[in-house]
Amino acid sequence: MTRFSWLPALTAAFILASCSQDAPAPVAQPRLVQLAEATAENGETRHEFVGRIEARLSVDMAFQVGGQLAELPLNEGVLIEEGTLVAALDAEDFERAAREARVQLQQANTELERQRTLHERGIASQAALDSAQTNYDLREVALQTARRNLGYATLTAPFDALVSRRLVDNFTIVSPGQPVVRLMDVSELRVSIPISEGMVATFDADDLVSLEAAFAFLPGQTFSLVPRELVSEPDAASRTYRAIAALPDNIPANILPGMTATVFAQFANDASALNGLRIPLAAVGAAPDGTQRVWVFDEGAGTVSPRSITTGGFEGETVIVTDGLRAGDRVVTAGISALHEGMEVRPLSDAVRSGMSQ
Numbered sequence: 001m002t003r004f005s006w007l008p009a010l011t012a013a014f015i016l017a018s019c020s021q022d023a024p025a026p027v028a029q030p031r032l033v034q035l036a037e038a039t040a041e042n043g044e045t046r047h048e049f050v051g052r053i054e055a056r057l058s059v060d061m062a063f064q065v066g067g068q069l070a071e072l073p074l075n076e077g078v079l080i081e082e083g084t085l086v087a088a089l090d091a092e093d094f095e096r097a098a099r100e101a102r103v104q105l106q107q108a109n110t111e112l113e114r115q116r117t118l119h120e121r122g123i124a125s126q127a128a129l130d131s132a133q134t135n136y137d138l139r140e141v142a143l144q145t146a147r148r149n150l151g152y153a154t155l156t157a158p159f160d161a162l163v164s165r166r167l168v169d170n171f172t173i174v175s176p177g178q179p180v181v182r183l184m185d186v187s188e189l190r191v192s193i194p195i196s197e198g199m200v201a202t203f204d205a206d207d208l209v210s211l212e213a214a215f216a217f218l219p220g221q222t223f224s225l226v227p228r229e230l231v232s233e234p235d236a237a238s239r240t241y242r243a244i245a246a247l248p249d250n251i252p253a254n255i256l257p258g259m260t261a262t263v264f265a266q267f268a269n270d271a272s273a274l275n276g277l278r279i280p281l282a283a284v285g286a287a288p289d290g291t292q293r294v295w296v297f298d299e300g301a302g303t304v305s306p307r308s309i310t311t312g313g314f315e316g317e318t319v320i321v322t323d324g325l326r327a328g329d330r331v332v333t334a335g336i337s338a339l340h341e342g343m344e345v346r347p348l349s350d351a352v353r354s355g356m357s358q
Helices: 005-024 092-120 126-152 197-202 348-355
Strands: 031-033 035-037 044-054 059-063 067-071 085-089 154-156 162-166 179-185 190-193 210-213 226-231 241-246 262-267 277-280 290-298 303-308 310-315 316-322 330-332 343-347
Touching: 044 310, 085 179, 190 262, 197 310, 210 226, 316 343
Parallel strands: 031 343
Antiparallel strands: 035 330, 044 190, 044 262, 059 179, 067 085, 085 154, 162 179, 190 241, 210 262, 226 241, 277 316, 290 303, 290 330, 303 343, 310 316
8 A cells, every 4th residue: 555655646736737727817907097078168267376466666766966864764664645755865065065156156147247348348359258158157057956966965755655665774875876765656556467478368358257366364355456557578587477457445454565465367268268178187297208198098998098288278276278189088187107008997987886886
């Protein structure tokens, strides 16, 4: 019996080998993907911007003459009326120059009268009379200049203003044209909104349905804006243009220049929207050549394939696609970096329904 004790082990080995050869290889399951449908726009879009509050006018006040500051009575943040003293230079030198010019004019006038009398008597020549007249005219101009410089030594507010900043300290010696105080006209506060060149080219004022501003410190409240102007020169860094709109004067808060506001603009007849489709932002990825693309689901084949698209702007978490898709196309919105051409997938909604039916 011991001579055949190895037979059972050999038989088991043959059985195991036979089973391992007949077992089929595991089949890869289709990848579950989340899909969204490209939907047509209704021709009306809502855009959101971050705006900056600006004064109607901002002016850096400066003297047209130089000298030492003698008066700088205003504090920052105060409101002043038109004509209020803003700053004054030490006027002693200017007053002395005006007195000197006045005396020289009197002397020139006396000499002119003497030369005129001598000329009438035939004693003085016409040239001497002309020289006296010229000297008188020059002295008259010098007096006017001295009086004007004396007036330039005082700065007054050109409008009702907010004192935004004192740019120098009192008793400072300033040069002509050196700013000393910044004044802002806050009779109408405005919002500066950066907009792209595409919007400048597309939108017309007649397409504006509504324009509103909201502030973080006034939750739940919006305020209607009135369009004022469009700055036609783009910013050198961002290449965006600026739209200016006026705030209402009944805002229940102390709004100051430099604050930020969220601006909502509702447009009708948006060309990019009328000719485009809306898809989730998460569906858009970058192709190897740097262009934008999405992964489109082929329901018949159960696979996905990449497709290049052209976008016409963003709005919240969605993208407006102007070329590359048709209404009703279904695109993958999650895990797009793991997909490849012809990859078999299964919509997540189908998997959920299958699980429920079981």
